[in-house]
Amino acid sequence: MKILLTNDDGIYTKGIEALGEHLSKDHDVLVAAPETEQSAVGHAITLTDPLRVKPVNRNGAFFGYAVKGTPADCVKLAINELMESEPELVVSGINLGANVGINVIYSGTVSAATEGAILGVPAIAVSVNTFKNPDFQPAARFARLLVRLVEQHGLPPHTSLNVNVPAIPGNKVRGVRITRQGVTRFVERFDRRVDPRDNVYYWQCGSTPPFEEDGDTDACALASDYISITPIHHDLTNYGFMESLRSWSFPSISDE
Amino acid sequence: MKILLTNDDGIYTKGIEALGEHLSKDHDVLVAAPETEQSAVGHAITLTDPLRVKPVNRNGAFFGYAVKGTPADCVKLAINELMESEPELVVSGINLGANVGINVIYSGTVSAATEGAILGVPAIAVSVNTFKNPDFQPAARFARLLVRLVEQHGLPPHTSLNVNVPAIPGNKVRGVRITRQGVTRFVERFDRRVDPRDNVYYWQCGSTPPFEEDGDTDACALASDYISITPIHHDLTNYGFMESLRSWSFPSISDE
Numbered sequence: 001m002k003i004l005l006t007n008d009d010g011i012y013t014k015g016i017e018a019l020g021e022h023l024s025k026d027h028d029v030l031v032a033a034p035e036t037e038q039s040a041v042g043h044a045i046t047l048t049d050p051l052r053v054k055p056v057n058r059n060g061a062f063f064g065y066a067v068k069g070t071p072a073d074c075v076k077l078a079i080n081e082l083m084e085s086e087p088e089l090v091v092s093g094i095n096l097g098a099n100v101g102i103n104v105i106y107s108g109t110v111s112a113a114t115e116g117a118i119l120g121v122p123a124i125a126v127s128v129n130t131f132k133n134p135d136f137q138p139a140a141r142f143a144r145l146l147v148r149l150v151e152q153h154g155l156p157p158h159t160s161l162n163v164n165v166p167a168i169p170g171n172k173v174r175g176v177r178i179t180r181q182g183v184t185r186f187v188e189r190f191d192r193r194v195d196p197r198d199n200v201y202y203w204q205c206g207s208t209p210p211f212e213e214d215g216d217t218d219a220c221a222l223a224s225d226y227i228s229i230t231p232i233h234h235d236l237t238n239y240g241f242m243e244s245l246r247s248w249s250f251p252s253i254s255d256e
Numbered sequence: 257m258k259i260l261l262t263n264d265d266g267i268y269t270k271g272i273e274a275l276g277e278h279l280s281k282d283h284d285v286l287v288a289a290p291e292t293e294q295s296a297v298g299h300a301i302t303l304t305d306p307l308r309v310k311p312v313n314r315n316g317a318f319f320g321y322a323v324k325g326t327p328a329d330c331v332k333l334a335i336n337e338l339m340e341s342e343p344e345l346v347v348s349g350i351n352l353g354a355n356v357g358i359n360v361i362y363s364g365t366v367s368a369a370t371e372g373a374i375l376g377v378p379a380i381a382v383s384v385n386t387f388k389n390p391d392f393q394p395a396a397r398f399a400r401l402l403v404r405l406v407e408q409h410g411l412p413p414h415t416s417l418n419v420n421v422p423a424i425p426g427n428k429v430r431g432v433r434i435t436r437q438g439v440t441r442f443v444e445r446f447d448r449r450v451d452p453r454d455n456v457y458y459w460q461c462g463s464t465p466p467f468e469e470d471g472d473t474d475a476c477a478l479a480s481d482y483i484s485i486t487p488i489h490h491d492l493t494n495y496g497f498m499e500s501l502r503s504w505s506f507p508s509i510s511d512e
Contacts, residue, residue, distance in 0.1 A: 039303065040300065040302075041297075041298070044296060044297045044300045044362070045298070045460065047460055048293075050457040050458060050459055051446075051458045051459075051460060053457070053458065073460065076444050076446075077446060077460075081458060104492060105299045105492070118358055145507050145509075146506075149504050156494070162492075170510045171510040173508065173509050175506070178502045180491075180495065180498070181491055188336060190307075190332075192337065200309055201307060202309065202337060203306055203307075204307060204329065230493055231494040231497040231498060232493060232494055233492060235437055236370075236486075237437045237487065237488060238415050238487040240412075241412050241487040242436070245417075245485065245487055249405075250431070250432040250483075252426075252431065253394050253398045253427075254426045254427040
């Protein structure tokens with residue numbers, strides 16, 4: 001297949017390199033990834049600045065395009081301009097750190113996959129559950145196997161797969177669980193400081209504490225040493241509340 | 257009620273001013289909004305830069321806090337640091353330009369409301385369907401009326417309302433429709449240029465063409481001169497595909 005590979009940690013990282021190596025064994029891979037780290041940019045796109053693009057070599061050979069933009073920008077630009085024909089799959093990762101629970105909506109890695117799905121291309125986002133110098137090989141091997149399954153089965157329209165891999169040796173991984181997005185989230189704290197010119201500023205900090213939730217969520221699967229795969233889409237409608245909302249007595253604006 | 261008011265067009269815009277005026281008639285409103293335009297930032301949060309905050313006056317009186325950050329940053333920072341107690345409602349807007357269809361996922365205006373919902377505070381995002389010098393008064397009047405209804409009925413957990421108002425005089429608005437998020441989306445084009453030092457760059461441009469869709473979507477309601485209200489949440493799981501995905505034969509990583 002023709003695969004577009006991107007990420008949000010930037011083109012010069014180990015995660016995208018490992019994924020590129022493994023996927024290139026079976027497929028024609030083009031890399032277009034942010035020039036610098038774009039973590040927590042969510043589904044941002046760049047409208048007010050130009051997107052600069054430059055070719056990047058690795059080990060003496062062309063590796064891909066570095067884009068001064070967000071992961072969603074990379075996917076849009078690659079599909080519209082950088083690739084001669086449309087890819088059959090978008091793969092995003094491997095991200096340093098899990099993308100599970102509510103945190104998924106802040107994730108540049110996942111948004112790149114979502115952007116593929118919006119543009120009609122099946123997509124996969126892959127993350128590994130640690131921030132500390134992980135071995136990307138198990139996740140990269142699994143991604144290659146999963147790509148074969150996606151090639152065989154296809155994905156429904158506008159759907160991508162959010163994959164999280166435990167940061168343990170491959171032979172310790174207990175298997176795969178199909179999960180839903182849980183409620184794990186970053187709980188922020190702000191560190192208030194005053195600069196030498198008496199201006200107040202804050203550092204956003206905080207952590208992602210474990211949340212109590214039942215067994216079919218992404219975070220639960222990871223915590224039990226399973227790979228989690230959550231099928232995601234971009235329809236934010238809360239269908240369950242529509243009927244009840246219709247019963248409200250809405251006034252007309254000109255009533256005032 | 258105690259209301260946190262924010263937006264994505266920036267604190268110095270007419271849309272947030274109009275909304276502030278109308279909501280202050282009934283409520284205790286605190287404004288915390290981006291210092292500069294943050295359109296299309298999606299659900300980005302700022303982790304690598306400090307968030308600077310400064311008080312802003314308007315017409316000689318304190319209007320609110322300008323934050324050097326995204327709409328989601330503003331909501332997090334206001335609730336955690338700037339407000340003495342938690343707000344009972346987050347209102348975001350009035351955005352210049354509709355936030356309907358797939359475009360909703362790029363919207364800073366909607367993400368501010370979603371962030372409120374994530375933090376357990378009911379939330380409303382309000383947009384007006386034009387980019388050209390609109391009269392914000394009808395949308396601001398409607399927002400005030402809607403806030404009363406939300407106060408009366410409440411919203412389910414983790415749910416916010418995405419409200420889009422046609423850019424026509426209030427007495428021409430035909431009513432309110434409860435809608436789902438449609439498939440309207442920005443279709444990009446990239447304008448390729450070369451700078452004086454022979455570096456390639458691209459401007460992301462494009463437009464949002466009308467999409468064929470049936471009658472209960474946000475864009476359809478707007479096009480028929482109705483106010484659209486879409487209840488949204490942040491669960492991206494495609495539940496309908498989970499069962500089918502479970503039937504795939506996943507290999508173990510150590511198979512390789």
